[in-house]
Every structure is written in structure tokens, then in C-alpha cells.
Amino acid sequence: RSLAHARTFGERNENFTLGKKTRIFGERATIDFKAEFFNVFNRHIFKAPGGFDSGLxxxxxxxxxxxxxxxxxxxxxxxxxxxxxxxxxxxxxxxxxx
Structure with missing residues (x-):
């Protein structure tokens, strides 16, 4: 069993989604529009100390x-x-x- 966040900082990350569904062509077709915002407040999410997540x-x-x-x-x-x-x-x- 692996506890990936046992050695890292906690994460405060807020995501937000807006969507609109519209019927067109006499209700035979629909258009779905979606806007997704990840990390809305642009908070710092630190990688693990010691370079565990930093790659080569x-x-x-x-x-x-x-x-x-x-x-x-x-x-x-x-x-x-x-x-x-x-x-x-x-x-x-x-x-x-x-």
C-alpha cells in the first residue's frame, strides 16, 4: 500500500464548471457547451520535498x-x-x- 501524500503538503484545490445545454433544429439536436476551471483560486500546490515528483x-x-x-x-x-x-x-x- 502506498500513501502518496504522507510526505507532502495538504492540497487546497477548488474546481468549477459551467454548462449550457441548448436544443436546436426543432428539438432533434442539442448543443452542450461546458467551461471547466481547475484550481480556480490559483493556489500553490507544492511537489514533494526531496525531488520525488520532480523527474529527471x-x-x-x-x-x-x-x-x-x-x-x-x-x-x-x-x-x-x-x-x-x-x-x-x-x-x-x-x-x-x-
Missing amino acids: NSPFIPVSGPGSNCPGPFACGFGSVSNTFDPRAIQFGLKIAY
Whole structure:
């Protein structure tokens, strides 16, 4: 069993959807329009400390050793939070049913 958020910050994320359904051509067809807003208030959602979610471009990859600026035996910046997930996103959709 994996607890993905046991080592990360809590998430406060509000999403919002607006939709409108309209009948056209004598009620034989409908048009559905939808606008979806993710992370409406644009809150910061931090990635896990230590680079767990940061992929190959992690700032924590270089370890100490000859030619390194890290003072200790651990990776530079170990345990610090320096990345966030994507900001607010808006998505539109249009569906025509006949």
C-alpha cells in the first residue's frame, strides 16, 4: 500500500464548471457547451520535498563529492521544496448530439 501524500503538503484545490445545454433544429439536436476551471483560486500546490515528483530535471540529482559544491554527504537541497505543480487551467468543450 502506498500513501502518496504522507510526505507532502495538504492540497487546497477548488474546481468549477459551467454548462449550457441548448436544443436546436426543432428539438432533434442539442448543443452542450461546458467551461471547466481547475484550481480556480490559483493556489500553490507544492511537489514533494526531496525531488520525488520532480523527474529527471530535479535540482537534487548532483551529490557531494569532488567537484561538487555540496557541503555534506546528501544531495544539494535535500528535503527542501522548490517546485510546484501547474497553475490554474481552463478547458472548454462543445458537444453536438443529433
